[in-house]
Amino acid sequence: MAITAAMVKELREKTGAGMMDCKKALTEAAGDINAAIEALKKSGAAKAEKKASRIAAEGIARIAASDNEACVVEVNSETDFVAKNETFQEFVQEVADKALASSLQGGPNGEDVEELLESAGLKDELVEKTATIGEKLSVRRFEKASGDVVVSYIHGAGRIGVLVAASGDNNDANKEALNNIAMQIAAMNPQYISQDDISDDEKAKLEDIVKESALNDPFSLPKPILMELIEEAKANHWSDEDKAIFEEKKSKMNFLPNFLSEDAKKSLAEVALNAKEKIYGNKIFSGLVNGRVNKQYKDISLMDQVYVKAEDGKQTVAKYLESVDKDLKITKMVRFEVGEGIEKKEEDFAAEVAAQMNS
Numbered sequence: 339m340a341i342t343a344a345m346v347k348e349l350r351e352k353t354g355a356g357m358m359d360c361k362k363a364l365t366e367a368a369g370d371i372n373a374a375i376e377a378l379k380k381s382g383a384a385k386a387e388k389k390a391s392r393i394a395a396e397g398i399a400r401i402a403a404s405d406n407e408a409c410v411v412e413v414n415s416e417t418d419f420v421a422k423n424e425t426f427q428e429f430v431q432e433v434a435d436k437a438l439a440s441s442l443q444g445g446p447n448g449e450d451v452e453e454l455l456e457s458a459g460l461k462d463e464l465v466e467k468t469a470t471i472g473e474k475l476s477v478r479r480f481e482k483a484s485g486d487v488v489v490s491y492i493h494g495a496g497r498i499g500v501l502v503a504a505s506g507d508n509n510d511a512n513k514e515a516l517n518n519i520a521m522q523i524a525a526m527n528p529q530y531i532s533q534d535d536i537s538d539d540e541k542a543k544l545e546d547i548v549k550e551s552a553l554n555d556p557f558s559l560p561k562p563i564l565m566e567l568i569e570e571a572k573a574n575h576w577s578d579e580d581k582a583i584f585e586e587k588k589s590k591m592n593f594l595p596n597f598l599s600e601d602a603k604k605s606l607a608e609v610a611l612n613a614k615e616k617i618y619g620n621k622i623f624s625g626l627v628n629g630r631v632n633k634q635y636k637d638i639s640l641m642d643q644v645y646v647k648a649e650d651g652k653q654t655v656a657k658y659l660e661s662v663d664k665d666l667k668i669t670k671m672v673r674f675e676v677g678e679g680i681e682k683k684e685e686d687f688a689a690e691v692a693a694q695m696n697s
Contacts, residue, residue: 339368339369340369341361341364341365341369345364345369345371346360346361346364348371349363349364349371349374349375352371352375359378359470359472360374360378363375363377363378378469378470379466379469379470394414394415394416394473394474394475394476394680395414395416395676395677395680395681396414396415396416396417396418396420396421396676396677397412397413397414397415397421397430397475397476397478397496397676397677398412398413398421398426398427398430398495398496398497398676399411399412399430399492399496399497399498399499399674399675399676400413400427400430400431400433400434400492400496400499401434401490401492401499401501402431402434402435402437402438402439403438403488403490404438404442406484406485406486406487406488406508407438407441407442407482407483407484407488408438408482408483408484408488408489408490408501408503409434409437409438409441409480409481409482409483409501410434410480410481410490410499410500410501410672410674411430411433411434411437411477411479411480411499411674412477412478412479412480412499412674412676413426413429413430413433413475413476413477413478414475414476414478414676414677414680415471415473415474415475416473416474417473420471420472420473420475421496421676422495423471425467425470425471426467426471426475427496429463429467429475430496432460432463433458433460433477433480434480436454436458436459436460437454437458437480437482438482439458440454440457440458441482451477451478451479451480454477454480455477460477464477479674481501481672481674482501483501483502483503483670483671483672484503484670485503485504485505485669485670486504486505486506486507486508487503487504487505487506487507487508487512487513487516487666488501488502488503488504489501489502489513489516489517489520490502490520491517491520491521491523491524493521493524493525496676497675497676498524498673498674498675498676499672499673499674500520500521500523500524500671500672500673500674501520501670501671501672502516502519502520502523502668502670502671503668503669503670503671504516504666504667504668504669505665505666505667505669506663506665506666506667507663507665507666511662511663512662512663512666515658515659515662515663515666516666516668518645518647518658519640519655519659519668521646522640522643522645522646522655523640523671523673524673525646526640526643526646527673527675528637528638528639528640528643528671529638529639530638530639530640531639531640531641531668531669531670531671532639532640532641532642532656533635533639533641533642535639536635536638536639541631544631544634545627545631548627548630548631548634549614549618549627552623552626552627552630553607553610553611553614553617554607554610554611555607556606556607556609556610557591557594557595559610559617559623559626560622560623560626561591562622563617563620563622563623564591567606567609567610567613568584568606570609570613571602571605571606571609572584575602575605575606575608575609576602576605577599577601577602579599580598580599580601580602583597583598584598640655640668640671641654641655641656641668642654642655642656643655645657645658
């Protein structure tokens with residue numbers, strides 16, 4: 339039986355498999371579409387195993403929600419093209435729906451993807467979809483949020499998924515406020531709800547990073563400290579040329595790094611690091627560190643961030659929520675960005691085409 343383009347198109351639409359795979363399956367099944375679908379399913383396990391070592395860093399996030407609970411999942415594919423595939427998107431939504439249903443029944447909540455795949459009957463389906471779509475697919479993670487009020491937000495056709503749960507009245511005004519906050523979380527990527535959620539160890543680590551970065555960039559230090567370091571560098575480390583440049587340009591201290599040699603800048607940083615104990619004890623330096631640490635807190639703490647819709651450009655998220663309902667308290671936030679933390683393979687398209695032509 340002749341295999342027509344219309345038959346290949348129909349099978350591809352039903353399975354999401356590649357065109358050549360569809361044509362081959364139809365040929366082997368003598369044009370029987372149901373038999374071809376079954377053949378594609380049977381070849382799934384072997385194909386999925388071959389794809390296991392490949393990197394899947396694209397994909398989408400999807401959300402399933404009930405009255406006061408929601409679940410967000412991230413499922414990865416190898417290419418953005420597949421992420422736009424309707425069959426793939428339907429599968430990801432199914433994963434989200436089953437993850438929510440499982441959590442409502444006391445099942446896993448983000449701790450064990452394998453357990454979810456087994457308990458929700460998704461493991462064989464994942465293998466099947468991998469085979470029919472033609473790329474490695476991976477259910478990477480999922481997480482649930484529950485509370486008196488729960489809202490969700492999907493940004494960028496599924497590139498980012500956000501959940502926000504809060505305690506308080508479940509009314510339209512509060513839901514609207516939390517929807518605004520969900521968009522804030524998508525855009526600004528806070529790491530914590532408030533400073534209270536940052537551990538003492540994390541705070542100490544952040545302070546150490548700020549201190550070290552300040553010493554490695556001496557020109558960012560307060561001028562009295564910087565001038566002491568420069569005098570030490572001039573006396574013992576700088577070349578005559580750099581000393582002359584300093585004398586010529588010292589009235590333009592903000593632009594001095596543009597004129598000094600790399601060796602001069604490097605030796606100045608070494609002088610700063612060697613004098614760090616003395617600098618750490620300097621009250622001016624302590625004030626600088628506290629200011630920079632507090633600025634970092636405002637970046638990573640949701641409640642301290644400037645609300646993106648603030649009319650005065652100053653109102654914090656905490657103040658915004660208080661203006662809506664002083665009893666509305668965010669208890670959990672979840673933000674999934676597709677592919678974050680995955681080391682993507684750098685593709686050389688020209689080399690790949692050349693290799694295919696030579697094979």
